Amino acid sequence: MKKILLPLLAFVLCTATTVCSYSGLELGKPVTLKQVTKISEIEKNPEAFVGKKVLVSGTVVEVCSSRGCWMNIASDTPFEKIQIKVVDGVIVFPMSARGQNAYVEGVVEKLSLSKNEAIDYYRHKAEEKGQKFDPATVTGAETIYRIRALGAVIEH
């Protein structure tokens, strides 16, 4: 019996690290998924996730200061992050979320932008951040993967 129970217990403990127990500032719809998908997994093969509902977690590293309509959360691998977008006003991410851990449930979406659309996209983002934008930095069409958030919990 022990032979079965011990590996089973070990398995439960291992998988338990990827199952979240979240509490904090709840935004939008309640988070229903239990299993966290690593952001690195999405970034490794984004096409496989397009249209799928996922629960991701990470440190909030940037928040839209104008409308709180997007935020970036850090990936589990260095130097990577993913954008979390909401329809303006549906969820408003607070600026105070920066540096805090967040759980976000949403659908992975793909933006296929022509060069001109990409210029407009990055110009708009720069305006939101109050930064200057040089259109020459956009060299061609771009594909952006992001998560359309349905609900989020910002941990205290």
Next chain:
Amino acid sequence: MNWRRWNNIIHRDLGYLCFGLTIVYVISGIAVNHINIWNPSYRIEHLKSSIKPIPAGTPLSMNTVTGILAETGETGLYKNSFRPDPETLQIFVEGNTLTVNLASGEVLQEKVKARPILRQMNFLHLNHPKKLWSWFADLYALSLGLLAVTGLFVLKGKKGITGRGAWLTGTGILLPLLFLWLYY
């Protein structure tokens, strides 16, 4: 009591009831109208400073972070840190984000403070609370509609809706239509 007396009572009392929230919507409305040139909810201050550069390859530990915070004089509560790229370290403390260029030692601080009162007004105006507030805001909107309609019939005679009032009401309807014609 005739209908006009009832009309005026409703107009007067609804006017009193709606006064507070109308002022909130007036102030917040103007504030969020100009969101492209200012942030109506937060005061954001950018500061530049510098620290001793950190040589490439130096492992970044909590001691490094503490040292940077001490060098910049930041005493806020530490929350977390992030490396957006190999040359940059972002440090999040309560109310401040420090973006450090490790090679040059340049530090950009972004201090964020909520605008008192205005942020709360925007919170209500933009219906961030949702839940019960949505219904209350609907009720307020209906009350404004009722205020507008009863307002048409407060006065009778030349200054009422059959005289000067008709011209002013007509102008008030035409003005937004003019802007639709211009911009839509």
